[in-house]
Amino acid sequence: MSDAETVSLERDLKFTHADFRRVRELAYQHAGIVLGEAKNHMVYARLAKRLRTLGLYRFSDYLDELVSAPQSAEWQVFVNALTTNLTAFFREPHHFDMLAEHAARHARPGQAYRVWSAASSSGEEAYSAAMVLSETLAEHRHEVWASDIDTQMLETAARGVYPLEKIEGLPPTRRQRFFLKGVGRQHGLTRVKGELAARVHFFQINLVAADWPAMGRYDAIFCRNVMIYFDKPTQAAILERLAAHLAPDGLLFLGHSENIQHLTQAFVPVGRTSYRLAGPTGS
Ligand SMILES: C[S@@+](CC[C@H](N)C(=O)[O-])C[C@H]1O[C@@H](n2cnc3c(N)ncnc32)[C@H](O)[C@@H]1O
Incomplete structure (x- = not known):
């Protein structure tokens, strides 16, 4: 044609x-x-x-x-x-089990345990991580930082209001502890409770932009189901940059179809689509 x-x-x-x-x-x-x-x-x-x-x-x-x-x-x-924004609460749940175990072992006294959801879409991944940290770390300080390129998704995420069906698969304990059920005009909707929302901070990052804001290091990074939209050189470059933002004993979670073998020497696998930094600090 x-x-x-x-x-x-x-x-x-x-x-x-x-x-x-x-x-x-x-x-x-x-x-x-x-x-x-x-x-x-x-x-x-x-x-x-x-x-x-x-x-x-x-x-x-x-x-x-x-x-x-x-x-x-x-x-x-x-x-x-x-952008394609498909996501869900506790998507690929094995990562959240690993997060709970990691947080329990690695939370350091006097220091916040920090998670970054690097392509957070409408926020479900970030709030899922925050729920796990609330359950696991209780009073230990923890923060979830969540970014995306898509400003509309970031607005939805920060609002924290979802159709009720989105939390149907969650155990009742989680639904009761972390969500409010809409009534009247909010019927059929649910809102993340303020206590949980206060621990999640949304901001914009274009993962392929030359500059990322100063962010420090994270104990766990979720960069899931976004690499699939990028070509191999872009994926490799992002992985190198993620490595610089991961704590020495931190965990990187990728999406189920994202294979980084042959792309980087910076990470070694520790479980299903889960990685730690290669080298002495991570070993
Ligand atoms: C399919 S969603 C994944 C959401 C979540 N991580 C998950 O696994 O459920 C992919 C997200 O990547 C975001 N995205 C695409 N290109 C991006 C870029 N260059 N920088 C940051 N985010 C990007 C999209 O806006 C979208 O919200």
Whole structure:
């Protein structure tokens, strides 16, 4: 199909292969996200809504405007539209068991035990870690820092309000201790209790940006189900940077399909998709 042809006759907005190629390049440049050929329909569906809101009919017009305004807030809207945010409370639960065991052994007197959820999406992963730390460490100080590139997700996460179904799989003790059930207009919703929410701090980080804010080291880092969107060199570079933010005896958790063998010498496996730093401090 030539660049001039639209991809599907059913589409009401003009989206050529050249437009798709541009979207792919821009997503890669700004977020490190690799959109394969098969993502054509996904890209159309996600950005078409935005074009309609802006009263635009051609993707080329939207992309021209975007590129002509490097500082425009529209870049964030563009990136937000292209991220995939699927998550759940206690997703891949074995990591939370390991976290509990690690926190019990490694929490140091006088020092907060710190966790970083590095692609936290709408916050479920971060709140899950915070629940585990509340249960395990009780009065011992602990903090969960949670970041994502997607500002819309960060807003949802900070609000801490979810459809009730999202916590249905949690044991009643956790539901009662950490969540409030919505009534009246909030019926069908649940809110993370203030005591738990106060321990979780959300902020924006683009993992592929040249600069990350000063963050210190963490006892555990969750960087799960985000590496899959990046190419190998990007994954390798991020892993090196994560290593610099992990405490010497800390744990790194990756997603179930993220294999870092051959990508880095910085980590050695300690369990299912769980790693510690290689070298003398970690051994
Ligand atoms: C599938 S979700 C994973 C959520 C959670 N970690 C989990 O495993 O359930 C992937 C998240 O990565 C975020 N993301 C994508 N590219 C990113 C980047 N360059 N920097 C930071 N976060 C990014 C997306 O916004 C999305 O919320």
